[in-house]
Amino acid sequence: MSVINVAILGFGTVGQGVCEAIDTHQDRLKEALGKEVKVRAILIKDPVKQREIDPSIKVTTEFKDILDIPDLHVIFEAIVGEEPGYTYLSKAVEKGIHIVTANKAMFAKFGPSLMEKAKRHTVSVGFEATTAGGIPVIGTIRQLLKVNEIKSIQGILNGTSNFILSQMRKKGLSFETALKQSQEKGYAEADPTSDIEGYDAFYKLLILSHTAFGRQPDWKDIRRRGITHLTAEWLQAAESFRLRFKHVGSLERDGFNRIKGEVEPVLVHDTHPFYGVEDVENAISLKGSLVGRITLLGPGAGKCPTGSAMVEDFLSLIQGKYTASPESAVHNGEVLEDSTGQWVLRVPANEDYQRWIPLFTLKDRIQLGDFLYVFVEGRKEDIESVLTSQEQIQAVSILDEIPLENAVKEGIAVS
Ligand SMILES: NC(=O)c1ccc[n+]([C@@H]2O[C@H](COP(=O)([O-])OP(=O)(O)OC[C@H]3O[C@@H](n4cnc5c(N)ncnc54)[C@H](OP(=O)(O)O)[C@@H]3O)[C@@H](O)[C@H]2O)c1
Known part of the structure; x- marks a missing residue:
């Protein structure tokens, strides 16, 4: 293996x-x-x-x-x-x-x-x-919501500030005491500025914007406020109106394709999915043009959730889910799956007939962008330039998992 x-x-x-x-x-x-x-x-x-x-x-x-x-x-x-x-x-x-x-x-x-x-x-x-530790929000946008146009995103994106607000409200603690507790539990850094002033949520919002909208708004146009000015009295008073302060990052795309964003404490009603998101949990709510509003909740940080996010991401990457499909890489040829499960490229070799060139197996396709080298008449070419060139392809060899240097060394390349 x-x-x-x-x-x-x-x-x-x-x-x-x-x-x-x-x-x-x-x-x-x-x-x-x-x-x-x-x-x-x-x-x-x-x-x-x-x-x-x-x-x-x-x-x-x-x-x-x-x-x-x-x-x-x-x-x-x-x-x-x-x-x-x-x-x-x-x-x-x-x-x-x-x-x-x-x-x-x-x-x-x-x-x-x-x-x-x-x-x-x-x-x-x-x-x-x-973004949001163990919650697969980036994957949801990148892989599962490709047809939907994302209209808006809201998120409780920083577990430390959510923990502090929850403790202040539930136990009547001062901001300073709740911050100290979050540091003792290892949630907040020794320098907690990034969490409590909203920079951490701000960075995540920018990453979400680029993922969902293909670009970021101008950084200076995003209003950013932390949680340091909130008091236990405010939080508890709001509770009596079935409202809770949550530190929320939001993004919205308007009809002119402008992106508006802010990161700040907002009041949410007990009918809102964010109302019950407590302590270090994160939550993200996305509004898609077809699906409507969906909300993802889960652990926003920590060794196992973040390790999980990275390893799941790695799997998707190796399985080629983040790579342009071979179909989209081909402009002058046609890629089709043959009866044996192989992907083949149909290239017009001359006016009279079309040739079929075995391109790569499904498994090899997973390696696209990894070690995919082709040899055209003895020359090394990258797959994209070959597939988009007008010239006739004489021979194509796909070297699954073999880096070029080794392939040449071991004489595997064919012409
Ligand atoms: N903690 C979380 O739950 C979480 C969640 C999502 C994302 N993140 C992000 O993940 C990253 C890591 O976070 P963390 O919590 O694991 O931090 P951490 O516990 O402070 O660990 C940082 C690691 O990076 C190493 N390091 C720092 N500067 C380095 C340098 N110049 N060259 C080589 N190694 C260097 C440190 O080496 P030494 O061990 O030698 O000091 C340490 O092993 C951060 O960018 C953070 O924002 C963290």
Whole structure:
């Protein structure tokens, strides 16, 4: 059985969650992919910190060591801040390695350019874990709501601020005491600014906007307010009117295709699905042109939920769900599935007849954008340029999972 090689950047809460998810769910991954998933290396910052890592996994502080791993298919990124995450992922994409990230601060700013770069290098980007932890909202928009036009999105996107508001209301705690409790429970960072001032929710909203609407509004046009001005008295008074303060990020696209967004505390009525969303839970409500309003609820952070989001994302990516289908890659030929389950390309070879060229099996199609190289009359070409070129194709060889360098070395290429 062949192997899918992966590396993990960062071994904190999320990095450990990914490693554990791969380890504990190896059988399910094998069943879904027909391949073993092998963690080859982990990048960390502090070489002195004690960690429990399987000795077969290389642990390094040098990103170059990660890039040098032969046949590396996917990098999971779970480090903090815009840099060096962006630089590392850019280099990975340029090398033809797929990426799966949880880093919302980095992805809110650089996601659009990373996606663009990934497209040019025919690799895929998973970013489910950047928004609402374990709730599959990005996948829902990317894969399940393709015909629906998303009209609006609302979300309780930050578990820490939701926990603080819930505790203040239920126990009459001051903001400071509730914040301290959330830090003791490990929900809020030592510097909680990003959570309580709404930056974390703001980043997630931008990622949602790009996913649902294909673009972000101007950052300065999004009103952002945190929760620091709220008091237990206000929260409890609202409760007596069957209202609750929730910190909500919202996006709406108007009839002129303008996107309006804000992140702020709002009052929700007990008839609203967000009313009962308590403590560290997150919730997202999407309005689609066909489906109407749907609401997703679940854990917005934590080792297992975020590890789950990244590994599910990885599976979708390897299964080719984020890659343009072969049909859409073909402009001058026609791709059809033949009776044996093979995908074949019908190319007009001359005026008189049409040839059928075996293109790739369904399994190989999963690898599109991974290691898909074709050889035309002895020349290496990328699949897209071959399929879109006018010239006759003499021979096509698809080398499933074999990187070009190895293929040439091993003399597998055919002409
Ligand atoms: N925690 C969650 O529930 C959650 C949920 C969704 C998304 N996220 C996002 O996921 C990312 C990771 O979060 P986390 O909670 O796992 O953070 P964390 O516990 O603080 O861990 C961060 C890890 O990144 C490593 N690291 C930091 N800077 C590095 C650098 N320059 N080079 C190499 N390694 C570096 C650290 O190395 P050392 O171990 O050597 O210090 C540590 O292992 C963040 O972007 C966060 O926003 C987190």
